Amino acid sequence: MIEQDWIMGALGGLMIGGAAALYLLANGRIMGASGILGGLVDGSGKDSWLERVAFLAGVFLVPILIVPIYREVDTHITSNLWVVIAAGLLVGIGTRIANGCTSGHGVCGISRLSPRGIVATAYYLVAGAASVYLFRHLLGVI
Amino acid sequence: MRALFAFLSGGLFGAGLLVSGMVDTRKVQGWLDLFGDWDPTLAFVLGGAVVPMFFVWRLTEGRRPALGGFFPPKPPVKLDRGLAIGSMLFGAGWGLAGLCPGPAIASLSFGGLGGLVFFAAMLAGMLVAVPIRARLEAMPRPA
Numbered sequence: 040m041i042e043q044d045w046i047m048g049a050l051g052g053l054m055i056g057g058a059a060a061l062y063l064l065a066n067g068r069i070m071g072a073s074g075i076l077g078g079l080v081d082g083s084g085k086d087s088w089l090e091r092v093a094f095l096a097g098v099f100l101v102p103i104l105i106v107p108i109y110r111e112v113d114t115h116i117t118s119n120l121w122v123v124i125a126a127g128l129l130v131g132i133g134t135r136i137a138n139g140c141t142s143g144h145g146v147c148g149i150s151r152l153s154p155r156g157i158v159a160t161a162y163y164l165v166a167g168a169a170s171v172y173l174f175r176h177l178l179g180v181i
Numbered sequence: 182m183r184a185l186f187a188f189l190s191g192g193l194f195g196a197g198l199l200v201s202g203m204v205d206t207r208k209v210q211g212w213l214d215l216f217g218d219w220d221p222t223l224a225f226v227l228g229g230a231v232v233p234m235f236f237v238w239r240l241t242e243g244r245r246p247a248l249g250g251f252f253p254p255k256p257p258v259k260l261d262r263g264l265a266i267g268s269m270l271f272g273a274g275w276g277l278a279g280l281c282p283g284p285a286i287a288s289l290s291f292g293g294l295g296g297l298v299f300f301a302a303m304l305a306g307m308l309v310a311v312p313i314r315a316r317l318e319a320m321p322r323p324a
Contacts, residue, residue, distance in 0.1 A: 043210070044202060044222045045221070045222055045278075046225075047200055047201060047202060048201050048202055048222040048223065048224075048225035048226040048229065049225040049226070049228065049229040049246060050197065050200055050201070050222055050228040050229065050305055051196075051197045051199070051200035051202065051203065051226055051229065052197065052201055052225060052227060052228060052229020052230040052231075053197070053199020053229040053230070053233065054193055054194075054197030054200060054201070055193075055194055055197035055201065055203075055226070055229070055230040055244045056194055056229060056230035056231065056232070056233040056234045056237075057193055057197070057233065058190045058191070058192075058193035058194035058197060059190075059194075059197065059230065059234050059237075059286050060233060060234060060237040061186065061190040061193065061220070061236075061239065062186070062187065062191060063188040063234075063237060063246070063252070064237065064240065064241070064246060065183075065186040065190070065246060065247045065248050066183055066187055066190070066246060066248055066250075066275050067245070067246030067248070067249075067251060067252050067253070068253065069253050070190060070194065070195075070297060072281070072282040072283035072286065073281075073282040073307075076282060076286065076304075076307070077307045077310075080307040080308060080309050080324060081308060081310075083223065089183070090183050090184055090187045090299065091187070093183075093184035093187040093189060093191065094188065094190060094191035094194075095184070095286060096185040096188060096191065096226055097187070097188040097189065097190065097191025097192035097193075097194070097195060098191040098192070098194055098195035098198075098283065098286045098287050099195065099287065099289055099290065100192065101191070101192035101193075101195045101196050101288055102195045102198070102199045102204075102287045102288070102291070103290045103291075103292060105199055105200075106290070106291055107194045107197055107233040112199070112204075112291050113205070113206060113291075114204055114206050114280070114284075114288045114292045114293075114295070114296055115205055115206050115207045115279075115293070116206050116279065116280065116292060116293070116295035116296060117194075117206070117278065117295065118295065120294075120295065120298055120304040121238045121319065122277060122278060123278055123295050123298045123299045123302065124278070124292075124298060124299075124302045125274070125277060125280030125302075126274040126275075126277035126299065126302070126308040127274065127278065127280075127285075127299040127300070127301070127302025127305075127306060128278070128302050128303070128305060128309070129270050129271065129273050129274025129277065129306065130271055130274035130275060130278075130281060130282065130285075130299075130301075130303050130306060131269030131302065131303040131304060131305060131306020131307040131308075131309070131310065132267070132270055132271075132307070132309050132310045132313065133266075133267045133268065133269070133270030133272070133273070133274060133306075133310075134267065134271045134281075134282055134304040134307075135267070135306070135310035135311070135314060136263045136267030136270065136310050136313060136314050136317065137263060137264050137266075137267025137268040137271055138263070138264070139277075140266070140271060140282050140283070141282075141283065142194070142281075142283050144268070145227060145230075145231075145276065146227070146230045146231060146234060147234065148256075149227075149231050150230075150231045150232075150234035150235040150238055151234075151235075151238045151256075152235075152236075152308035153256050153258060153265075153310050154258050154260065155256050155257070155264055156256075157260070158260050158264060158265070158268075159264055159267075159268040160193050160268075162264075162265055162272060163268040163269070163271050163272030163275060164213075165214040165269075165272065166268065166269040166270075166271070166272025166273045166275075167272040167273070167275045167276035168212065168213045168214075168215050168274065168276065169272075169273070169276070170211075170213070170273040170274075170275070170276025170277050171210055171213040171214045171215075171217075171239075171276040172214075172215070172216050174276070174277055175183075175210070175217065175312075176216060176217065179209070179268070181211065181276065181278075
């Protein structure tokens with residue numbers, strides 16, 4: 040049922056927005072997944088490491104509690120590991136150069152009417168659509 | 182206290198990513214597949230997250246965060262090369278595998294080998310980005 044997917048999408052979206060609101064109003068920080076993780080990876084966020092680790096632990100652990108409710112949960116990620124590696128590298132490099140991803144630039148940036156968030160989101164949506172068109176419809180690798 | 186609220190926020194974020202379907206690469210790629218069988222679900226996810234946050238930003242004006250410190254300052258308006266180049270690279274990878282950083286972490290426990298490999302490659306990419314970013318920032322800005 041497509042319509043049920045939309046309802047769950049909006050519900051999940053509200054939860055994501057609620058999480059961003061909590062992180063902002065309580066901790067005073069922008070909830071950006073790539074920034075929180077990237078600051079630990081390259082050491083640039085070592086002053087706030089505990090807050091970052093706690094946030095990431097929540098992102099990782101809470102789904103483990105919820106997954107059993109579902110009959111089946113699957114990311115349906117491609118089994119082609121070369122594609123997975125290339126994609127992971129692009130996401131890691133790109134989000135750190137752009138200083139944000141779907142949560143930081145998308146959710147937090149757009150809602151703040153930040154020109155950078157809006158422009159970044161336009162760029163990654165267009166690039167994402169072009170990528171799916173190229174690799175799915177022209178090359179047939181995904 | 183800061184760590185507790187960070188954990189709660191992260192937990193709600195992870196749960197939302199799971200409930201919304203953002204961890205399903207087929208849904209993400211369906212949303213980006215404008216020339217195929219387009220799936221509008223992600224518009225509802227983004228809308229559901231952005232609309233309440235729009236009002237929350239208004240609440241921050243003239244106030245301070247509950248746990249001390251200050252709200253993030255207004256971001257610069259300047260649109261630099263890194264923002265454009267980085268977002269294009271990120272979008273290309275997002276379309277290719279259907280995962281962005283949040284869902285990659287939220288799905289680690291059930292995403293199998295593919296999910297682990299994606300996460301490892303993403304961490305490697307974040308390290309590779311350090312010198313690239315330094316070089317981009319050192320380059321003179323176009324007039």
